[in-house]
Amino acid sequence: MTRHERRTQEQRRNTTRAALLEAAAELVVELGMRAVTLARVGERAGYSRGIVTHNFGSKQALLDALAKASQSGFVPGVGDMPPGLERLTALIEGYVNELGRDKVTGRAFLVLWAEAATTTSELSKVFRERDEAFRADLRDDVAAGIADGTIHADTDPSDVAVAILGQLRGIGMQRLLDPGAFDPHRLGRAVAQQWRRALSA
Numbered sequence: 001m002t003r004h005e006r007r008t009q010e011q012r013r014n015t016t017r018a019a020l021l022e023a024a025a026e027l028v029v030e031l032g033m034r035a036v037t038l039a040r041v042g043e044r045a046g047y048s049r050g051i052v053t054h055n056f057g058s059k060q061a062l063l064d065a066l067a068k069a070s071q072s073g074f075v076p077g078v079g080d081m082p083p084g085l086e087r088l089t090a091l092i093e094g095y096v097n098e099l100g101r102d103k104v105t106g107r108a109f110l111v112l113w114a115e116a117a118t119t120t121s122e123l124s125k126v127f128r129e130r131d132e133a134f135r136a137d138l139r140d141d142v143a144a145g146i147a148d149g150t151i152h153a154d155t156d157p158s159d160v161a162v163a164i165l166g167q168l169r170g171i172g173m174q175r176l177l178d179p180g181a182f183d184p185h186r187l188g189r190a191v192a193q194q195w196r197r198a199l200s201a
Helices: 003-031 038-045 049-056 059-069 085-099 104-117 122-148 157-177 184-199
Strands: none
Touching: 003 038, 003 049, 003 059, 003 104, 038 049, 038 059, 049 059, 059 104, 059 122, 085 122, 085 157, 085 184, 104 122, 104 157, 122 157, 157 184
16 A cells, blocks of 8 residues: 555545534534434435444544534634734634634534533533633733733733633624624624733733
8 A cells, every 4th residue: 555545545534534523513503412313423424324433433422523623723823823912812803703604513512512511421521621721722821921011910811711711602602592693703803902901011
């Protein structure tokens, strides 16, 4: 088997996995988490249940993978920025802007996040970990801003991280419930500016 053939097989696996996650996201949004089965996901994606099981093993593993994949790189470009106030406000504005794209994976993440908040399933653990990772990134930005003098020295990074994450998730849930409630681009700029004014030294 040549190196090119191995790459092609890997590309096929990645394509299959992406199609299965997209199908799972559509079903979560349309029917809710409890209605999602490996057979339904396979059928929606045009594959057999066996392919779904081969890729994920179980419904729980599939939902865990969806939760992780739907937020990875959610805001393009911020990963390349150094920590600090600029990255923080770019992340806030970018996050709200991305909500306006109405990607099915983003909507599925919010549905699963709400489900995780009201159950004691393994899904709750996954979302606690995802939220803590998000808060850690936010704390890093605030701490870096304090260190370089762009953010008030008496700011508590943990408090700010909790407040920002809560605001972003809340905006996302409002978008999920009523897509026409606000203009994501205008609101993204406004929220970012509010945090810049509140934090700037």
